[in-house]
């Protein structure tokens with residue numbers, strides 16, 4: 001028997017993989033619903049998402065959508081939608097091609113010329129911060145206006161607090177990028193072509209819900225795990241209501257601080273490491289506004305970092321969600337902001353939306369989320385190891401985006417179901 005702790009997208013995908021392998025398993029979820037941070041609902045006739053607003057339609061995701069029968073629910077963004085940045089009083093489109101870069105008004109000419117020197121700069125240096133790396137490669141203008149807000153925005157973390165070795169090196173390796181990012185781009189035709197963004201008719205939660213339906217009785221909601229104990233060669237998983245599962249293998253997909261609590265008795269060193277990881281608190285304010293804004297949304301340039309607003313998603317233009325926008329506030333730049341009351345956050349979001357876009361807006365909902373910072377605190381995971389039969393598959397051990405969650409789930413499930421019994425050793429470092 002394999003026990004998966006947590007019924008977010010990682011735990012559910014693990015369950016689906018174990019089902020495929022034909023092994024006995026159960027997915028235990030503390031709350032009364034599937035999905036974890038993926039959460040959607042209808043508010044005032046709008047479909048709102050409080051976690052991710054979209055996923056990239058990668059090959060893996062397309063297969064999963066078919067597998068769980070959601071093809072007819074899938075909504076794909078129109079082709080060619082770009083992302084913008086707010087800089088110097090204006091929204092400016094970030095081109096997806098080098099040719100477009102030459103004529104775009106997103107950067108002054110001197111910054112563009114400096115960025116072209118990138119192939120002559122060296123690859124990452126040991127211990128280098130992400131901000132130092134990108135500034136050294138492309139110059140301060142390109143870093144502060146484009147790369148910093150886009151990269152830092154993925155984690156809501158200031159790249160000055162992130163190390164290349166901890167958060168970027170594995171991505172560079174995955175895409176086989178050595179010394180020059182620009183030459184890599186040129187070899188791919190001089191243009192970035194990410195898979196299209198997508199969602200589902202009733203919001204992102206449709207995906208974990210369909211996965212949970214597929215797992216049937218093997219997905220158990222309202223099943224909060226309280227502790228893990230060694231029992232001979234196996235693990236005893238004890239729920240808050242005293243139900244006990246005896247498991248040969250246990251896969252933990254829970255947030256780092258929850259995982260630390262569960263590991264405290266069984267693996268105290270690993271528990272200390274997980275509890276050292278920092279999460280950023282982020283406020284999300286959904287806004288209703290009549291605008292002509294087009295694109296995926298925008299980020300705020302570091303020159304305008306005094307604004308509480310970090311960025312906005314244009315749900316209207318992406319998925320025809322009429323007049324709907326999602327504003328993000330707080331995160332690593334304004335760490336205390338998410339603790340402010342709802343009325344303050346709604347007012348600040350409306351003010352910053354008007355300042356950056358020129359349009360009036362009405363708040364629909366205020367909510368908060370915590371996301372792994374992937375900053376220098378990830379050094380704590382150096383040497384993180386678990387006893388045999390315990391595993392972690394989580395957005396704090398590998399890439400947090402949903403495509404990353406699916407691929408980690410597949411890999412860990414295969415290793416657990418078919419490999420020799422071992423623990424998963426986390427190696428995020430280097």
Ligand SMILES: Cc1cc2nc3c(=O)[nH]c(=O)nc-3n(C[C@H](O)[C@H](O)[C@H](O)COP(=O)(O)OP(=O)(O)OC[C@H]3O[C@@H](n4cnc5c(N)ncnc54)[C@H](O)[C@@H]3O)c2cc1C
Pocket residue numbers: 005006007008009010011028029030031034035036037038050051052053054055056223224225226253254255258282369370371393394395400401402403405
């Ligand atoms: C605001 C926000 C925006 C994002 N935007 C994007 C995006 O645009 N695109 C993208 O690809 N990704 C995005 N992400 C990242 C992605 O959504 C997450 O990394 C991913 O959904 C995490 O899934 P998970 O299953 O690993 O963890 P979680 O969703 O955190 O699931 C963990 C589960 O464990 C359960 N649990 C906790 N304690 C216990 C316990 N003791 N016993 C049993 N169960 C327990 C929880 O209830 C939860 O359901 C975003 C994330 C956030 C928060």
